[in-house]
Amino acid sequence: xxxxxxxxxxxRQAARPAAAPKFASRxxxxxxxxIAARFLSAETKQAIDKAVASAPVVLxxxxxxxxxxxxxxxxxxxxxxxxxxxxxxxxAFNVLEDEALRQGIKEYSExxxxxxxxxxxxxxxxxxxxxxxxxxxxxxxxxxxxxxVVAAEE
Amino acid sequence: xxxxxxxxxxxxxxxxxxxxxxxxxxxxxSHLHSHHKAMQGNTSAETHFRVVITSxxxxxxxxxxxxxMVYALMKEEMAKEGGIHALQLRTRTPEEExxxxxxxxAEKGVPIEGQEVENV
Numbered sequence: 001x002x003x004x005x006x007x008x009x010x011x012r013q014a015a016r017p018a019a020a021p022k023f024a025s026r027x028x029x030x031x032x033x034x035i036a037a038r039f040l041s042a043e044t045k046q047a048i049d050k051a052v053a054s055a056p057v058v059l060x061x062x063x064x065x066x067x068x069x070x071x072x073x074x075x076x077x078x079x080x081x082x083x084x085x086x087x088x089x090x091x092a093f094n095v096l097e098d099e100a101l102r103q104g105i106k107e108y109s110e111x112x113x114x115x116x117x118x119x120x121x122x123x124x125x126x127x128x129x130x131x132x133x134x135x136x137x138x139x140x141x142x143x144x145x146x147x148x149v150v151a152a153e154e
Numbered sequence: 155x156x157x158x159x160x161x162x163x164x165x166x167x168x169x170x171x172x173x174x175x176x177x178x179x180x181x182x183x184s185h186l187h188s189h190h191k192a193m194q195g196n197t198s199a200e201t202h203f204r205v206v207i208t209s210x211x212x213x214x215x216x217x218x219x220x221x222x223m224v225y226a227l228m229k230e231e232m233a234k235e236g237g238i239h240a241l242q243l244r245t246r247t248p249e250e251e252x253x254x255x256x257x258x259x260a261e262k263g264v265p266i267e268g269q270e271v272e273n274v
Contacts, residue, residue, distance in 0.1 A: 069191065069192075070192070071187075072240065072242075111218075111221075111222070112225050112232045112241075113225075123218060124218070125217055125218050126221065128242050128244065129217045129218060132244075
Protein backbone atom coordinates (compact mmCIF):
# COMPACT_ATOMS: atom_id res chain seq x y z
CA UNK A 1 0.00 0.00 0.00
CA UNK A 2 3.05 2.25 0.16
CA UNK A 3 2.79 2.84 -3.54
CA UNK A 4 -0.66 4.36 -3.37
CA UNK A 5 -0.01 7.90 -2.18
CA UNK A 6 2.86 8.11 -4.65
CA UNK A 7 0.63 7.02 -7.46
CA UNK A 8 -2.28 9.20 -6.56
CA UNK A 9 -0.11 12.30 -6.46
CA UNK A 10 1.24 11.39 -9.85
CA UNK A 11 -2.27 10.93 -11.14
CA ARG A 12 -3.15 14.36 -9.86
CA GLN A 13 -0.47 15.80 -12.06
CA ALA A 14 -1.61 13.75 -15.02
CA ALA A 15 -5.18 14.77 -14.49
CA ARG A 16 -4.50 18.30 -15.58
CA PRO A 17 -2.48 18.02 -18.72
CA ALA A 18 -1.48 21.16 -20.54
CA ALA A 19 -4.05 20.38 -23.20
CA ALA A 20 -6.99 20.25 -20.83
CA PRO A 21 -8.01 23.93 -20.68
CA LYS A 22 -7.90 24.13 -24.44
CA PHE A 23 -10.03 21.06 -24.69
CA ALA A 24 -12.59 22.46 -22.30
CA SER A 25 -12.79 25.71 -24.19
CA ARG A 26 -13.58 23.87 -27.39
CA UNK A 27 -16.71 22.62 -25.76
CA UNK A 28 -17.79 25.90 -24.29
CA UNK A 29 -19.58 27.21 -27.36
CA UNK A 30 -23.27 27.65 -26.70
CA UNK A 31 -25.59 24.91 -27.76
CA UNK A 32 -27.96 25.99 -30.45
CA UNK A 33 -30.87 23.74 -29.62
CA UNK A 34 -31.47 20.56 -27.67
CA ILE A 35 -32.10 18.69 -30.91
CA ALA A 36 -28.83 19.80 -32.48
CA ALA A 37 -27.02 18.67 -29.35
CA ARG A 38 -28.16 15.11 -29.85
CA PHE A 39 -26.05 14.75 -32.94
CA LEU A 40 -22.33 14.57 -32.68
CA SER A 41 -21.05 17.68 -34.44
CA ALA A 42 -17.88 17.51 -36.49
CA GLU A 43 -16.29 19.89 -34.05
CA THR A 44 -17.16 17.80 -31.02
CA LYS A 45 -16.03 14.65 -32.74
CA GLN A 46 -12.72 16.26 -33.59
CA ALA A 47 -12.22 17.41 -30.02
CA ILE A 48 -12.97 13.92 -28.71
CA ASP A 49 -10.64 12.38 -31.31
CA LYS A 50 -7.95 14.60 -29.87
CA ALA A 51 -8.82 13.73 -26.28
CA VAL A 52 -8.76 10.00 -26.99
CA ALA A 53 -5.34 10.39 -28.61
CA SER A 54 -3.97 12.67 -25.88
CA ALA A 55 -2.34 9.78 -23.99
CA PRO A 56 -1.93 6.02 -24.38
CA VAL A 57 -4.40 5.48 -21.52
CA VAL A 58 -7.40 7.82 -21.34
CA LEU A 59 -10.26 7.67 -18.89
CA UNK A 60 -13.44 9.70 -19.28
CA UNK A 61 -14.81 9.96 -15.78
CA UNK A 62 -16.99 11.88 -13.38
CA UNK A 63 -14.75 14.03 -11.21
CA UNK A 64 -10.99 13.90 -11.06
CA UNK A 65 -8.69 10.99 -10.20
CA UNK A 66 -8.12 12.38 -6.70
CA UNK A 67 -11.77 13.24 -6.12
CA UNK A 68 -14.01 11.01 -8.22
CA UNK A 69 -17.66 12.06 -8.12
CA UNK A 70 -19.07 8.59 -8.72
CA UNK A 71 -18.34 5.14 -7.32
CA UNK A 72 -17.89 3.59 -10.74
CA UNK A 73 -15.34 6.22 -11.74
CA UNK A 74 -13.58 5.72 -8.40
CA UNK A 75 -13.40 1.95 -8.90
CA UNK A 76 -11.96 2.42 -12.39
CA UNK A 77 -9.26 4.81 -11.18
CA UNK A 78 -8.38 2.43 -8.36
CA UNK A 79 -7.96 -0.44 -10.81
CA UNK A 80 -5.67 1.62 -13.06
CA UNK A 81 -3.63 2.55 -9.98
CA UNK A 82 -3.40 -1.09 -8.86
CA UNK A 83 -2.35 -2.10 -12.34
CA UNK A 84 0.55 0.35 -12.09
CA UNK A 85 -0.43 2.45 -15.08
CA UNK A 86 2.35 4.96 -15.72
CA UNK A 87 0.97 8.40 -14.78
CA UNK A 88 3.00 9.92 -17.60
CA UNK A 89 0.99 7.81 -20.03
CA UNK A 90 -2.38 8.53 -18.47
CA UNK A 91 -4.92 11.31 -18.82
CA ALA A 92 -8.35 11.67 -17.28
CA PHE A 93 -11.13 13.89 -18.56
CA ASN A 94 -13.83 15.07 -16.20
CA VAL A 95 -17.10 14.92 -18.11
CA LEU A 96 -18.89 16.86 -15.38
CA GLU A 97 -16.95 19.94 -16.42
CA ASP A 98 -18.40 19.86 -19.87
CA GLU A 99 -21.90 18.91 -20.91
CA ALA A 100 -20.98 18.64 -24.60
CA LEU A 101 -18.20 16.21 -23.76
CA ARG A 102 -20.48 14.28 -21.41
CA GLN A 103 -23.08 13.74 -24.10
CA GLY A 104 -20.63 13.59 -27.00
CA ILE A 105 -18.49 10.81 -25.60
CA LYS A 106 -21.56 8.60 -25.24
CA GLU A 107 -22.31 8.87 -28.93
CA TYR A 108 -18.67 8.76 -29.95
CA SER A 109 -18.15 5.43 -28.17
CA GLU A 110 -21.71 4.20 -28.69
CA UNK A 111 -21.67 3.62 -24.97
CA UNK A 112 -24.34 5.20 -22.76
CA UNK A 113 -22.48 5.38 -19.45
CA UNK A 114 -19.42 6.93 -17.80
CA UNK A 115 -16.61 5.99 -17.06
CA UNK A 116 -15.09 4.91 -20.36
CA UNK A 117 -11.57 3.63 -20.82
CA UNK A 118 -9.51 3.99 -23.99
CA UNK A 119 -6.13 2.35 -24.51
CA UNK A 120 -4.18 3.30 -27.61
CA UNK A 121 -7.26 5.09 -28.96
CA UNK A 122 -9.29 1.93 -28.71
CA UNK A 123 -12.38 1.66 -26.56
CA UNK A 124 -11.87 -0.96 -23.85
CA UNK A 125 -15.03 -0.69 -21.81
CA UNK A 126 -16.83 0.75 -18.82
CA UNK A 127 -16.38 0.06 -15.12
CA UNK A 128 -17.77 -3.50 -15.11
CA UNK A 129 -15.46 -4.51 -17.94
CA UNK A 130 -12.45 -2.79 -16.37
CA UNK A 131 -13.05 -4.55 -13.06
CA UNK A 132 -13.67 -7.98 -14.57
CA UNK A 133 -10.62 -7.66 -16.86
CA UNK A 134 -8.64 -6.66 -13.77
CA UNK A 135 -9.80 -9.79 -11.98
CA UNK A 136 -9.22 -12.25 -14.80
CA UNK A 137 -5.81 -10.91 -15.80
CA UNK A 138 -6.80 -9.59 -19.22
CA UNK A 139 -6.24 -5.97 -18.24
CA UNK A 140 -2.70 -6.62 -16.98
CA UNK A 141 -1.96 -8.39 -20.26
CA UNK A 142 -3.36 -5.56 -22.36
CA UNK A 143 -1.57 -2.81 -20.42
CA UNK A 144 1.69 -4.71 -20.55
CA UNK A 145 1.40 -5.30 -24.28
CA UNK A 146 0.79 -1.61 -24.78
CA UNK A 147 3.77 -0.82 -22.54
CA UNK A 148 1.88 1.64 -20.36
CA VAL A 149 2.71 0.29 -16.91
CA VAL A 150 5.51 1.51 -14.68
CA ALA A 151 8.47 -0.85 -14.82
CA ALA A 152 8.55 -3.24 -11.88
CA GLU A 153 10.80 -2.12 -9.06
CA GLU A 154 14.01 -4.06 -8.77
CA UNK B 155 -52.90 -0.92 -11.62
CA UNK B 156 -49.64 0.49 -12.90
CA UNK B 157 -46.53 -1.47 -12.02
CA UNK B 158 -44.44 -0.19 -9.11
CA UNK B 159 -41.34 -1.27 -10.99
CA UNK B 160 -41.88 -0.31 -14.63
CA UNK B 161 -38.17 -0.10 -15.50
CA UNK B 162 -37.32 -3.41 -13.88
CA UNK B 163 -40.25 -4.99 -15.73
CA UNK B 164 -39.01 -3.51 -18.94
CA UNK B 165 -35.47 -4.80 -18.33
CA UNK B 166 -36.79 -8.28 -17.62
CA UNK B 167 -39.13 -8.50 -20.57
CA UNK B 168 -36.75 -7.01 -23.13
CA UNK B 169 -33.77 -9.13 -22.06
CA UNK B 170 -35.89 -12.26 -21.90
CA UNK B 171 -37.35 -11.65 -25.31
CA UNK B 172 -34.16 -10.65 -27.11
CA UNK B 173 -31.55 -12.84 -25.44
CA UNK B 174 -33.46 -15.89 -24.15
CA UNK B 175 -31.24 -15.99 -21.07
CA UNK B 176 -30.69 -19.26 -19.24
CA UNK B 177 -30.05 -17.18 -16.12
CA UNK B 178 -31.26 -13.67 -15.33
CA UNK B 179 -30.93 -11.76 -12.11
CA UNK B 180 -31.95 -8.13 -11.74
CA UNK B 181 -30.95 -6.20 -8.64
CA UNK B 182 -32.28 -2.75 -7.96
CA UNK B 183 -29.46 -0.90 -6.19
CA SER B 184 -31.09 2.52 -6.41
CA HIS B 185 -31.39 2.92 -2.64
CA LEU B 186 -27.58 2.67 -2.35
CA HIS B 187 -27.14 5.68 -4.58
CA SER B 188 -30.04 7.94 -3.58
CA HIS B 189 -27.72 10.33 -1.72
CA HIS B 190 -25.55 10.93 -4.77
CA LYS B 191 -25.26 14.44 -6.05
CA ALA B 192 -26.42 13.33 -9.47
CA MET B 193 -29.61 11.96 -7.91
CA GLN B 194 -30.64 15.26 -6.30
CA GLY B 195 -34.23 15.99 -7.11
CA ASN B 196 -34.69 12.54 -8.61
CA THR B 197 -37.57 10.77 -6.91
CA SER B 198 -37.44 7.64 -9.06
CA ALA B 199 -36.95 4.38 -7.15
CA GLU B 200 -35.42 2.86 -10.26
CA THR B 201 -32.15 4.57 -11.14
CA HIS B 202 -29.44 1.97 -10.53
CA PHE B 203 -29.62 -1.62 -11.66
CA ARG B 204 -27.21 -4.54 -11.48
CA VAL B 205 -27.99 -7.28 -13.93
CA VAL B 206 -26.47 -10.75 -14.31
CA ILE B 207 -27.24 -12.45 -17.61
CA THR B 208 -26.25 -15.83 -18.94
CA SER B 209 -27.13 -16.24 -22.59
CA UNK B 210 -25.90 -18.18 -25.59
CA UNK B 211 -26.44 -14.98 -27.58
CA UNK B 212 -23.15 -13.70 -26.08
CA UNK B 213 -21.08 -16.46 -27.64
CA UNK B 214 -18.12 -15.34 -29.75
CA UNK B 215 -18.64 -11.74 -28.65
CA UNK B 216 -16.25 -9.60 -26.63
CA UNK B 217 -17.52 -7.97 -23.46
CA UNK B 218 -18.07 -4.48 -24.96
CA UNK B 219 -20.20 -6.01 -27.73
CA UNK B 220 -22.25 -7.93 -25.16
CA UNK B 221 -22.82 -4.84 -23.04
CA UNK B 222 -23.79 -2.87 -26.13
CA MET B 223 -26.43 -5.47 -26.95
CA VAL B 224 -28.07 -4.87 -23.57
CA TYR B 225 -27.61 -1.11 -23.72
CA ALA B 226 -29.25 -1.11 -27.15
CA LEU B 227 -32.31 -2.88 -25.71
CA MET B 228 -32.58 -0.27 -22.98
CA LYS B 229 -31.66 2.73 -25.09
CA GLU B 230 -34.87 4.63 -24.47
CA GLU B 231 -34.98 3.96 -20.74
CA MET B 232 -31.37 5.10 -20.34
CA ALA B 233 -31.68 8.25 -22.40
CA LYS B 234 -34.86 9.67 -20.93
CA GLU B 235 -34.97 12.10 -18.04
CA GLY B 236 -35.51 10.22 -14.76
CA GLY B 237 -34.78 6.91 -16.47
CA ILE B 238 -32.02 4.41 -15.74
CA HIS B 239 -28.90 6.24 -14.56
CA ALA B 240 -26.57 3.26 -14.14
CA LEU B 241 -26.71 -0.28 -15.42
CA GLN B 242 -24.08 -2.66 -14.08
CA LEU B 243 -23.74 -5.71 -16.25
CA ARG B 244 -22.30 -9.17 -15.89
CA THR B 245 -22.68 -10.96 -19.19
CA ARG B 246 -21.69 -14.60 -19.58
CA THR B 247 -22.26 -17.49 -21.93
CA PRO B 248 -23.59 -20.75 -20.43
CA GLU B 249 -20.12 -22.24 -20.84
CA GLU B 250 -18.45 -19.37 -19.02
CA GLU B 251 -20.95 -19.64 -16.22
CA UNK B 252 -20.05 -23.30 -15.68
CA UNK B 253 -16.32 -22.54 -15.75
CA UNK B 254 -16.75 -19.67 -13.34
CA UNK B 255 -18.70 -21.82 -10.90
CA UNK B 256 -16.01 -24.48 -11.02
CA UNK B 257 -13.35 -21.89 -10.37
CA UNK B 258 -15.25 -20.36 -7.48
CA UNK B 259 -15.82 -23.80 -5.99
CA ALA B 260 -12.12 -24.62 -6.30
CA GLU B 261 -11.15 -21.34 -4.62
CA LYS B 262 -13.51 -21.91 -1.76
CA GLY B 263 -12.27 -25.47 -1.40
CA VAL B 264 -15.78 -26.78 -1.82
CA PRO B 265 -15.62 -30.29 -3.25
CA ILE B 266 -17.01 -30.59 -6.73
CA GLU B 267 -19.51 -33.39 -7.10
CA GLY B 268 -17.93 -36.68 -8.02
CA GLN B 269 -14.56 -35.72 -6.59
CA GLU B 270 -13.23 -37.42 -3.53
CA VAL B 271 -11.79 -35.30 -0.81
CA GLU B 272 -9.27 -36.55 1.65
CA ASN B 273 -9.74 -35.71 5.27
CA VAL B 274 -6.70 -34.06 6.66
